Structures are given as C-alpha cells and as structure tokens.
Amino acid sequence: MARRDEPGRRRTGSTQPSRGGQPQRGRSASSKSELTGWRLALRRLIVWGAGLVILGLAVLGISVAMATRSLPSYQQLKSSQVGQMIVVRAADGTEIVSLGPSYGKWLPYSRIPQVMKDASVSVEDRRYFDHFGVDPLGIARSLAVRVKSGHWRQGGSTITQQLARTIFLNNNRTFARKVREGVLALALEQKFTKEQVLELYLNKVYFGGGAYGIDSASRKFFNHPADTLSLPEAAIIAGLVKAPSRYSPTADAQAAIDRANVVLQTMQANGKISAGEAAHADIDAVKLAPQEGQNSVRYFTDWALPQLDMLLPDNTEPIEVWTTLDIGMQRAATAAIQANVPRGSQGALVSLDRDGGVLAMVGGTDYVSSNYNRATNAVRQPGSAWKLFVYLAALEAGYTPTDRVVDEPVTIDGWSPRNSGGTYAGAIDVRTAFAYSKNTVAAQLGNEVGFGTVASMARRFGITTPINTMPSMVLGTSDVRVIDMTRAFAAVSAKGSAVDPYGITKVTTLDGEVLYRHPREGGQALVPPYVAAGITDLLQTAVNIGTGRAAQIGRPVAGKTGTTSSNKDGWFLGFSSGITTGVWMGRDDARAVPGLQGGTAPARAFAAYMRYAVSKRPVENFETDLKLPEWQLEPDDEANFGDPGNYQYVDEQGNLIDPTQPAEVPAPGGQPVQPAFPPEGEMVPSAPPAAANDDFLDQATGARAPADPAAAGPGQRPTNPGPRIIRIPPDGPVRGAPSPSPSPVPRGY
Structure with missing residues (x-):
C-alpha cells in the first residue's frame, strides 16, 4: 500500500511543474491578469470598432440603397428647376429684367465642349473619374489643411456632392447636411453613370447672376450658346462655381480674370492642356456681353420685389411682375x-x-x-x-x-x-x-x-x-x-x-392668370x-x-x-x-x-x-385760390380756433344746447316758448349763455396754454414761452397788437 501511495505522493509533492500542481495554477493566474490590462482593452476596442464599422457600413448601405430607389429618373432630374423665376415688366409691358434662375438650352454630354468638361473637373474635382461619389482622399486632405491652418481652406465636396446639394439640399454648413449630401452622392453614382452625372452638373450648377447651367452662363456673359465656348471662356465659367458673386465678370472683371488664370494653371498641372495652350489662352481678350438692366433700374427692382413676400407669401411658381416704372422716365432720371x-x-x-x-x-x-x-x-x-x-x-x-x-x-x-x-x-x-x-x-x-x-x-x-x-x-x-x-x-x-408709393400693379403667372392686382383706392x-x-x-x-x-x-x-x-x-x-x-x-x-x-x-x-x-401731359394750373371756411373769414382772431357752430354745451340745468338753434326761454306759465327773432339790424338785448367754461375759453384764446404743446388739436395754437410772431394785415395794423376798439379785453395771441 505504502509503495503504491508513494508515487502519488511524489507527484503531488514534487516541485516540478505539473498540470495539477500549485505552480501551474500560479502561472495561469498571472496570464489572466495580463489579459485584463491594456491588451484586453485593445482587443475590446478592435472588436467594438470593427462591429461599429460593420454596423455603420450596413446602415450606410441601407441608406444608399433606399436613396437610390427614391431618386427621380434621369429625365425627371433634367426637367427639375431650382428656385423661382421672376420676369419684371415696365408699365408698358417691356421686360426690364429677369431675376431668379435662368436656364439655357440643355446640352447633352456629347455636345458639351471638352475644354468645359476638363476645366470643371480640374478645378472642382480632379479625381472625379476615380472615386465613387465621395472622395476619401479629398476629405483627408481637407481635414489636414484644417488642422494645419486652423480653419477650412479646402472643401472636400466632389462634383457629385455639389450636384446633390444643388438639386436636393441647401447650402447650410451643418454636419447633418454633409451626411445627407454624401449619401445622395453615393446614390447618384449608383444609379447613373459618370457621364450622366457630369452632364447633370454642368447643366444645373449655379454660375451667378441667376444663371443655372453652362448654356445660361455662356449666353449671359458672352452672348452665345455654350457649345461654342473657347478655352478662356470655359476657364472663366468654371472659375465662377467657387464664388459666383465674387468672381462674376460683370461685377469684378479683374477678379474673374485672376480666377480664370488659376483654372488654366490647374488644367495644365492635371495634363488637360499643354503649357503652350495655357500661354496662348488670352483671358483679357474675351468680350463680355453688355448687361441689360444691371444699372439704375435695379434700384427700383430691389425696392419693389421684396414686397412680393407680403403680396404673395406662398407663391413659388414662375411669375411675371408688372410694375409702374416708365422706361423713358427712368433713363431721363x-x-x-x-x-x-x-x-x-x-x-x-x-x-x-x-x-x-x-x-x-x-x-x-x-x-x-x-x-x-x-x-x-x-x-x-x-x-x-x-x-x-x-x-x-x-x-x-x-x-x-x-x-x-x-x-x-x-x-x-x-x-x-x-x-x-x-x-x-x-x-x-x-x-x-x-x-x-x-x-x-x-x-x-x-x-x-x-x-x-x-x-x-x-x-x-x-x-x-x-x-x-x-x-x-x-x-x-x-x-x-x-x-x-x-x-x-x-x-x-x-x-x-x-x-x-407703390411699384407693383399686378402679378401674373406665365400663362397670364392674375394672382394680384393693386387696389385703386x-x-x-x-x-x-x-x-x-x-x-x-x-x-x-x-x-x-x-x-x-x-x-x-x-x-x-x-x-x-x-x-x-x-x-x-x-x-x-x-x-x-x-x-x-x-x-x-x-x-x-x-x-x-x-x-x-x-x-x-x-x-x-x-x-x-x-x-x-411731363412732355406728353397737358399743362395743369394749380388751384391756389383760398376758399376759406366761413368761420375763418371773421375778423376775430378767436375764430381761428374752430367753427363755433361745431360744438354743443350743457347749461346749468343739464340741458344740451345747440348754439346754431334759437334758445328756448320759459314763459310765465312754465312752458318753454321760442323767442321771436328781432328785426334785421337790431341788437339782441341779452347775450346767449356762455358756450364753455372759463378754463376752456382761456386756453382757446391763448390766455393759458395747455401744458403740452403737442396736445393742442388741429386749429389750436398753443402759446409757448419765447418770442411771438407778429402778423401784419396787408392794409391794417399789426395783428396781435392791442385793438383800437374800446373793448376792455383786447383779442389776440
């Protein structure tokens, strides 16, 4: 027995490592302690990160798939328009300016000049044909510049993202809008080819001055269709997308030229044109179309058109605004x-x-x-x-x-x-x-x-x-x-x-339906x-x-x-x-x-x-004859404060008295009777009752002015401290001086 137990005792008591011995258990605990440290945290981070990435990709994929299914067809996108078109007409019906979006003819991809395609891709999205709607390298480069400079200097938006923003979104600089923009860009490139996306972009992007699309911009700035654009003209148009108002050739020609030269340098750097072609592209020689309606008439439209927000607050369809402006008078002014x-x-x-x-x-x-x-x-x-x-x-x-x-x-x-x-x-x-x-x-x-x-x-x-x-x-x-x-x-x-003053007489749809008409009042x-x-x-x-x-x-x-x-x-x-x-x-x-x-x-x-x-109007003489009211024709200055017949008063018994009617006097029997009028020219023996109390009379005659001069009503003259003007009748003494009559109370003010 003992001999059998001995080997077992040796195994349990041996100092050699064994599976069941104490030393083996100690090393296992140490390994477990190590896994609970930074390695475990890293492993968990990797696992959770991978899970989040997979979940995010799944959500993104589902979002893109749903957006792709909900996108309009290509033909629907071609026919869609951004904003409201407003045609402003003068009083005679002449079109004086067209505001809002202006769309030229739609140019298919094959008819768009290659220099226009190359200029736009070079300056806006040089990796356009290499990405899938969103450019990770462009985003990374934009972030790096942001970290280095402290503020955004480069945008990471691709041409596809710009198209999505133009058609579906707005220009708000928010993270949520950028996410939606990215999803829509991915959906656009899933549903349409690169050529179709670029065609939509060049026919819809905003180039300033109300011009949407290269054909509208070409006609506005160069007075010819876009399918004949030259290299310098294409460079000018492509340079407008970044800041249409700043680089507009009609607003700042030098800024437009400088920006166009940047576009040419970028095209050369990307291999789209040679150094010789860039050198021979004379931007200064480009002839700009005259801008009708861009001068003084715009002062009028800038004042009148904002009133449409009150006249037709919910209208978004294209409209014609008929105004009071006279073209000839505007030029003369x-x-x-x-x-x-x-x-x-x-x-x-x-x-x-x-x-x-x-x-x-x-x-x-x-x-x-x-x-x-x-x-x-x-x-x-x-x-x-x-x-x-x-x-x-x-x-x-x-x-x-x-x-x-x-x-x-x-x-x-x-x-x-x-x-x-x-x-x-x-x-x-x-x-x-x-x-x-x-x-x-x-x-x-x-x-x-x-x-x-x-x-x-x-x-x-x-x-x-x-x-x-x-x-x-x-x-x-x-x-x-x-x-x-x-x-x-x-x-x-x-x-x-x-x-x-008003400037809008009526507003109609393009079909002539009247939406608003100025009331004649x-x-x-x-x-x-x-x-x-x-x-x-x-x-x-x-x-x-x-x-x-x-x-x-x-x-x-x-x-x-x-x-x-x-x-x-x-x-x-x-x-x-x-x-x-x-x-x-x-x-x-x-x-x-x-x-x-x-x-x-x-x-x-x-x-x-x-x-x-006034050359076409009849001569009109002014009505300057003073037809004064009867009460003002009286020589008594006190009459200037109002017509005595325009007010009533209450007598001591509380009866309403009308000064224009004969007063009733009581008869001996107590019944009131109408007094007989005296013969013409004779004096009335007794004066009628006072028309007002003493305070009112003092104020009306100027003996005491109201506390607040502004409180005086029309026709009343408050007496203010300081000098009084002296009026002199044309053929008499100074008005306001003491009267030569024996009256003990001189009238005046």
Missing part, C-alpha cells in the same frame, strides 16, 4: 442725376405719379459700383425742405399767404437762427418768407403753432423716421428718406390727400383743401421768384429747396402736371460738398428730368 451731381458725390431721385405709382427711381450714380439705394434706405437731413410741414401747420392754424410777418433776429430757448446771408427783410408777407426760405420766420411760426404740432404734421404726411421737437427742428434737423419726402409733396399735389384727406391750396401757392412762388428758380420748366411748377449746414446735403422737391419728384445730392460720408445748394444742382436735375417726364 438716370441721365439727370449723372449729369448734375457734383464730383465725388452721390444722387438719388424718386418720381411719383398722382396715385403714388413710382415712375422712376435712382438710388445712386451707378448700381454696379454701389447697389445701396439712397432713395429708399439713406436717411439725411432735409434742411429747408422741412419747412413744408412748418407752413402747413401755420396755414391750418389760420395763417394765409398774404398775412404779414416780421423777418428779424429772434432767440427761442437759447437758440438764435440766422438767415442765409445773415440779412433780415423786416415786415414781409408769408408768401415771400417761404419763397426766400427765411429761417427766422419759420422759427417764429414753429414756436407759435408748437414744435410738436409741426412734428405731428410731418407724421401725418408720411415721414416715418424719428422726429425731434427741439426748436431747430423747423430748419430740418431730423433725418428723413427721399421717398418719404417725395410722398409728402405728392400729397400736397393731390390737394391734401394721402399718397402711398382714394387717399385719406390729410388737411382741408384751403390748406393744400395755400401751401401750393407758397411752393409755386418759391419756384417763380424764390430759391427754386432753377427748377422752372416752362409750365407751372411748385416746389421747395433744401440745404443743410456746411452744404452737406442739397434737396429739391416739387410737382407739375400730376408728377411729383424729389432729388437729393450729397456724399455718403456726409462731408461738405463745395457749392452744393438745393437751388443749384438738385434743382437743375429736377428740371432736366421733369421736362421729359
């Missing part, structure tokens, strides 16, 4: 501004028909060099042209053109205005003060009627910019827009009725007819004998000049034969322009344009 604007300055012009239709609009001297519309967007001080609102408020308050005023030095709240030239005329009438643009008289009038009243009048006539109510506001220190000031003068031309009355007649009288005098003499055109013209301090701005606004035109000139940086005054260059430009604009 452009020529008038360019011929008269001082060197280094800009000019703007807006011309409105009697119903508010914009006949011409010029926003600057050259649209190509500066598309900023100074007619609708710029805000500048109007100078003395603002006096339109001062005198409108004064006429509404009871002044007439023949009333006498005093042109003399004046100080209002520490402000002392001076006339141009520093001279004072003394006693003159309102008509003369306006014609010669007397600042002191305007200041006194504004102070008397209230600066808030003047601001309210400007608002009433369509001024949309902020208005200050400091005393100097009467001389035009609040910024305004040309179109707003023109609108105000057009309202005067319309006999005091509001005029709303009468303007709201802004001031009584006699006020409009009075201000027209003043405006006509300013052109006949005053500061606006340069605006005369051989028929009645009413208008006003405007000049700001240091000759920074010059204005002339006026109307004749139903056409109202406003002209502004000055520098964009608001620096002084030597010699610029409203009565010089702006008035001359106005006259040059208006001679053409």
Whole structure:
C-alpha cells in the first residue's frame, strides 16, 4: 500500500511543474491578469470598432440603397428647376429684367465642349473619374489643411456632392447636411453613370447672376450658346462655381480674370492642356456681353420685389411682375442725376405719379459700383425742405399767404437762427418768407403753432423716421428718406390727400392668370383743401421768384429747396402736371460738398428730368385760390380756433344746447316758448349763455396754454414761452397788437 501511495505522493509533492500542481495554477493566474490590462482593452476596442464599422457600413448601405430607389429618373432630374423665376415688366409691358434662375438650352454630354468638361473637373474635382461619389482622399486632405491652418481652406465636396446639394439640399454648413449630401452622392453614382452625372452638373450648377447651367452662363456673359465656348471662356465659367458673386465678370472683371488664370494653371498641372495652350489662352481678350438692366433700374427692382413676400407669401411658381416704372422716365432720371451731381458725390431721385405709382427711381450714380439705394434706405437731413410741414401747420392754424410777418433776429430757448446771408427783410408777407426760405420766420411760426404740432404734421404726411421737437427742428434737423419726402409733396399735389408709393400693379403667372392686382383706392384727406391750396401757392412762388428758380420748366411748377449746414446735403422737391419728384445730392460720408445748394444742382436735375417726364401731359394750373371756411373769414382772431357752430354745451340745468338753434326761454306759465327773432339790424338785448367754461375759453384764446404743446388739436395754437410772431394785415395794423376798439379785453395771441 505504502509503495503504491508513494508515487502519488511524489507527484503531488514534487516541485516540478505539473498540470495539477500549485505552480501551474500560479502561472495561469498571472496570464489572466495580463489579459485584463491594456491588451484586453485593445482587443475590446478592435472588436467594438470593427462591429461599429460593420454596423455603420450596413446602415450606410441601407441608406444608399433606399436613396437610390427614391431618386427621380434621369429625365425627371433634367426637367427639375431650382428656385423661382421672376420676369419684371415696365408699365408698358417691356421686360426690364429677369431675376431668379435662368436656364439655357440643355446640352447633352456629347455636345458639351471638352475644354468645359476638363476645366470643371480640374478645378472642382480632379479625381472625379476615380472615386465613387465621395472622395476619401479629398476629405483627408481637407481635414489636414484644417488642422494645419486652423480653419477650412479646402472643401472636400466632389462634383457629385455639389450636384446633390444643388438639386436636393441647401447650402447650410451643418454636419447633418454633409451626411445627407454624401449619401445622395453615393446614390447618384449608383444609379447613373459618370457621364450622366457630369452632364447633370454642368447643366444645373449655379454660375451667378441667376444663371443655372453652362448654356445660361455662356449666353449671359458672352452672348452665345455654350457649345461654342473657347478655352478662356470655359476657364472663366468654371472659375465662377467657387464664388459666383465674387468672381462674376460683370461685377469684378479683374477678379474673374485672376480666377480664370488659376483654372488654366490647374488644367495644365492635371495634363488637360499643354503649357503652350495655357500661354496662348488670352483671358483679357474675351468680350463680355453688355448687361441689360444691371444699372439704375435695379434700384427700383430691389425696392419693389421684396414686397412680393407680403403680396404673395406662398407663391413659388414662375411669375411675371408688372410694375409702374416708365422706361423713358427712368433713363431721363438716370441721365439727370449723372449729369448734375457734383464730383465725388452721390444722387438719388424718386418720381411719383398722382396715385403714388413710382415712375422712376435712382438710388445712386451707378448700381454696379454701389447697389445701396439712397432713395429708399439713406436717411439725411432735409434742411429747408422741412419747412413744408412748418407752413402747413401755420396755414391750418389760420395763417394765409398774404398775412404779414416780421423777418428779424429772434432767440427761442437759447437758440438764435440766422438767415442765409445773415440779412433780415423786416415786415414781409408769408408768401415771400417761404419763397426766400427765411429761417427766422419759420422759427417764429414753429414756436407759435408748437414744435410738436409741426412734428405731428410731418407724421401725418408720411415721414416715418424719428422726429425731434427741439426748436431747430423747423430748419430740418431730423433725418428723413427721399421717398418719404417725395410722398409728402405728392400729397400736397393731390390737394391734401394721402399718397402711398407703390411699384407693383399686378402679378401674373406665365400663362397670364392674375394672382394680384393693386387696389385703386382714394387717399385719406390729410388737411382741408384751403390748406393744400395755400401751401401750393407758397411752393409755386418759391419756384417763380424764390430759391427754386432753377427748377422752372416752362409750365407751372411748385416746389421747395433744401440745404443743410456746411452744404452737406442739397434737396429739391416739387410737382407739375400730376408728377411729383424729389432729388437729393450729397456724399455718403456726409462731408461738405463745395457749392452744393438745393437751388443749384438738385434743382437743375429736377428740371432736366421733369421736362421729359411731363412732355406728353397737358399743362395743369394749380388751384391756389383760398376758399376759406366761413368761420375763418371773421375778423376775430378767436375764430381761428374752430367753427363755433361745431360744438354743443350743457347749461346749468343739464340741458344740451345747440348754439346754431334759437334758445328756448320759459314763459310765465312754465312752458318753454321760442323767442321771436328781432328785426334785421337790431341788437339782441341779452347775450346767449356762455358756450364753455372759463378754463376752456382761456386756453382757446391763448390766455393759458395747455401744458403740452403737442396736445393742442388741429386749429389750436398753443402759446409757448419765447418770442411771438407778429402778423401784419396787408392794409391794417399789426395783428396781435392791442385793438383800437374800446373793448376792455383786447383779442389776440
């Protein structure tokens, strides 16, 4: 037994390694410890990474397969269009500009010039024929440049990806969009051949100026179809894809040439052309097609077309927009501004028909060099042209053109205005003060009627910019827009009725179906007819004998000049034969322009344009006869504050009394009876009851002004601290001086 047990004991107690011995178990534990370290983590990473890659490839494959099945057919892709095409027509139906996508003739792959194919592939995707829709090498190169430079310098998009973006997506720079773009690119190359994809790309990619496809671009820039493109022309077009607006030959010819030379160098580096062909490709000799409608008319379309978002917010089909623009007047307006604007300055012009239709609009001297519309967007001080609102408020308050005023030095709240030239005329009438643009008289009038009243009048006539109510506001220190000031003068031309500028008369489909038509509505009355007649009288005098003499055109013209301090701005606004035109000139940086005054260059430009604009219209004389209401014909100044017959009152017993009806008096029996009217010419022995309380009468007669001058209603004149203007009747004593009558209470204000 013992001998049998001994070998077993030797095996278990031996120090030699054995499968069942303790030493063997220790080494196994050590190996297990090693696998739980970095090797295990690496192995897990590889396994999980491989799994994720396989899963991602599966998802990508499924996505591509689904996208491929959902792609339209080749013929459907050929007929699809991007964006909305808009044809803009003038008032006579003439096409003035076509905006939005413009598609030329479709060129099959075999008819596309080889130089065009080579230029596009070389500069946009030189590995186009070697990848499967997405170029991993291009993506890696783009990432490397990104890491090295700190920002994106190279795009990794292939031609196929660009096509997918053009047809199906937008230009948002998001990761999700790039993923969808890649999936669609893979699907496109699964469904179509390389030649078909390149054909779609060259016929659909955007080249700027609304041109989609090489044929549209060729016709736009070179005035011939794309199947005859030369090497230099192909290089110019291929270079546009990167930045159509920056490299457009019509916007920046030198930038287009520089970019085209880069394309030629790339073609040479890729072996598409030889060094000799690159050297003989004269980019400078390429003749560009003249760009119709790219100058001043674009100021008008830039203003009018955004209104389509409100008129037809949900429309996306091709449309024709019929406008109020007159082609001949637009040319005349452009020529008038360019011929008269001082060197280094800009000019703007807006011309409105009697119903508010914009006949011409010029926003600057050259649209190509500066598309900023100074007619609708710029805000500048109007100078003395603002006096339109001062005198409108004064006429509404009871002044007439023949009333006498005093042109003399004046100080209002520490402000002392001076006339141009520093001279004072003394006693003159309102008509003369306006014609010669007397600042002191305007200041006194504004102070008397209230600066808030003047601001309210400007608002009433369509001024949309902020208005200050400091005393100097009467001389035009609040910024305004040309179109707003023109609108105000057009309202005067319309006999005091509001005029709303508009540029679109109707919108139709390409088949002629009317989608929108401008409503014909009468303007709201802004001031009584006699006020409009009075201000027209003043405006006509300013052109006949005053500061606006340069605006005369051989028929009645009413208008006003405007000049700001240091000759920074010059204005002339006026109307004749139903056409109202406003002209502004000055520098964009608001620096002084030597010699610029409203009565010089702006008035001359106005006259040059208006001679053409009214040439086919009959001569119209202005209605300047003041047909004042009966209550204003009374010599009593108190009547200027309103028609006494327009209000009622309550007597002490609470009865509503109408002053225009005979008062009822109680009879001895208590029954009211109508009093007998006295014989004509005899006095009534007793006065009627007071029409209002003492506070109202004090305020109305000027004995006590309302706390807020702006609170005074139309026809009321708040009394402000400071000097009061003195009005002198044409054949009588000073209005406002003590009355020679024995009345113990002198009337006045």
